[in-house]
Amino acid sequence: MILSVENVSLAFGGVRALQEVSFDVQEHEVRAIIGPNGAGKSSMLNVLNGVYHPQTGKIRFRGEEFTDMESHRAAAMGIARTFQNIALFKGMTVLDNIMTGRNLKMRCSFLHQALWLGPAKREELEHRRAVEEIIDFLEIQHIRKTPVGRLPYGLQKRVELGRALAAEPKLLLLDEPMAGMNLEEKQDMCRFILDVNEQFGTTIVLIEHDMGVVMDISNRVVVLDYGRKIADGTPEEVRNNQRVIDAYLGVAH
């Protein structure tokens, strides 16, 4: 088990975003979090990488236990994420954006880097190689030097995935990686997610609305509704769960 969440509750004033949510993530698995709008999915992700601090509950990541995580610490421990509404540096090139993902791996001092002294040069070459491998992996060679702001949405999403991968994460959190994509882009993205999972052995937690995608690529699914966990299991189990059907379709009062 790489990650476990125990009885986490998060409230903003009177709004209870998460209530007593518990689940776990196995090493090397693709885990999906689904639920209707406002169910607390993004909040959950934000708790996991330390953007939000839950009032109660415990998170255990690779044997270490926290009540609340700090973002920088999450990153240092090997948790990387992408955002629902793309958070890239629009004016920077694809290459530079992905390079920022290597930030935590850079060891040389500011002075070394500014003067591009021996070790800094070696280090940069090493990082550039890592970044080029990601560019090759995501098949975005043709936009290497293009400013991100000029790219179509689907490609920006891919670049964001690239930046997260650059950190060589143990756990990758994807917040709606296929939102707003057309069918072909979705298929590409699915393939990349599965390839990341297979080739780098990265554990993946993803939020997604497209049920077809979720059922296809995830090993297990957590379902949230109004901040509570209402189901947890394989895609097949979740699909047939009456509470899930009710949450999505509504019930007669």
Next chain:
Amino acid sequence: MASAVPASFDTFPKLLMHHAQARGERPAIREKDLGIWQTWTWREFADEVRALACALAAEGLKRDGHVALVSDNRPRLYAAMCAVQCLGGVPVPLYQDAVAAEMAFPIQNAEIAMAFAEDQEQVDKLLEILPQCPTLARIYYDDPRGMRQYNQPQLKSYESLLAAGREAYQRDPRLVDAEIEKGKASDIAGMFFTSGTTGVAKGVVHTHASLLQPARIAAEMEGLGDEDVVLAYLPPAWIGQNIFSCAQAFVTGYCICCPESPETVITDMREIGPTYYFAPPRVLEALLTQVSIRMEDAGRLKRWLYAKFMKIANRVGGALLDGKPVSAAERLLYGLGDVLVYGPLRNVLGMSRVRVGYTAGEAIGPDLFKFYRSIGINLKQLYGSTETAVFVCVQPNGQVRSDTVGPAVPGVELRFSPERELLIRSPGLFREYYKNPQATHEAKDAEGWFHTGDAGFFDADHHVKIIDRVKDVGKLADGTLFAPKYLENKLKFFPYVKEAVCFGHLRDKVCAFINIDPEAIGNWAEKRNLPYAGYTDLASRDEVYDLVGGCIERVNADLAGEPEIANSQIQRFLILHKELEADDGELTRTRKVRRGFIGEKYRELVEALYAGRDSVHVEAQVRYEDGRTGTYSADLKIRDAKTFAPGAAQALRRAA
């Protein structure tokens, strides 16, 4: 330039080993990998080929055994190809973007037992057709990405094959050299499948001699040497790619460069700066469109400079390239333009170093052709086909024109049959269609003449002019040659004409249907404050008729200068009320006009043209995109076009 390679090296593998000796440390192939250009020297290339050949021998490849290759341009593809040739095997490159079903026929036909595949995508296709292709026993894949879950017994990675080969080579280094020595120029060097758009695909069999000899002659003609650089970006299954990035590289020892991915070709080209370049007209057109679009967005000063200097280039650029006399003042202006506009432009296009550029495959618009030549790029036309190993006609420097494909290359004999079909006898002629003696017999007669199926004639300078496919060429009632596609292409070179359909077979004169280009003419109308309601309205305007009439007039003036077809000037025309559509069966899916079908469907219009009437009423059913049908009814005007007495148009043409 390096000394010529002795002709005793008469097969691909022998040439490779020669280069590994003679210029071992010079670059043979470059590939951009992880953002950096990696170079394989001739020595490294030869080492890899030797090892691979050893491995293939161990895998059981026999002389004359066929090996399929499904890959984009990669050094390993070319290494594998040559390794197969070392053992006397026959490489069969297949189109990497073909769907699985299209690959089944070549593999069955050539009884292919081994295949090289670039990556997971290609492996998937080959595995899909495995049930139909029982002979296919081995698939070697290059890129291991995504292949971890595959455990089919046929699969083996290129890496492991190479490793086994290196070991085998250590044990017995003489095996490969002995096999290479056995190779003869008359052995089969490759098989190329024709696209099959005109019936069943045929495997065109070429020998070492028939690929290397034309390559050598053309390389000598253009003065290519081992300093030259080529970007290999077209599909390796196309014979031209094989000639430009294999045969000619092996003959001269020049370096070929593989782009990083199909999307990066333009960037890669700029980085590499090829000296020898081939592009079909559609690629050149796409490049020019990009330039035009970027110029529209440029600042006012730049736009002004561009317009100003392109005018000068248009006037003298081509003449300078051809070495014709140009006044000192014009030379000076052109030199200034070269610094300010043409040089930077060539640089953006990645053509700064291009010494020889070829285009072929379809008719090229004179303006498009002239654009590249006027900015100092030595673009020339050539003519050839899969069966003739590309080089049949090439325009020599100084004799370049947009409307011919040039005279025969040295060593090539040409003549025209009474039906005006071009017949070819050359050292580059294919040996046969694989397992298809009947087709071979039909294409190649007893005296060795290859029947191209293309119709044309020699012009006054003995340049070949290709006008149409033989089966589409007709005759006017007075016996004049009538080549509809030739006329239609001439019309379509005008931006205002989107499609044209010419009629005239067994008639007394040529008449044409015109489809205007709504975007170009719409733009033109807007600039003139000409209001219009839609396509049909625009198409019926007198102003538009005048415009189109002017285009036809210029075509007629051109035709009048060509005695063979001067009588096939377009005498009457009308502008169709609707755009020709593939959905209505008027165009093929590849957007070629279906002349016969259109003639039938619009028979009344055709009759009206020939009856000499001024207008014709049409009521036509149209099918909308959502599947509904409706009816159009309109009166189409018919106009006479100005024609010229043969020869008399020369003066006018010069004035224009």
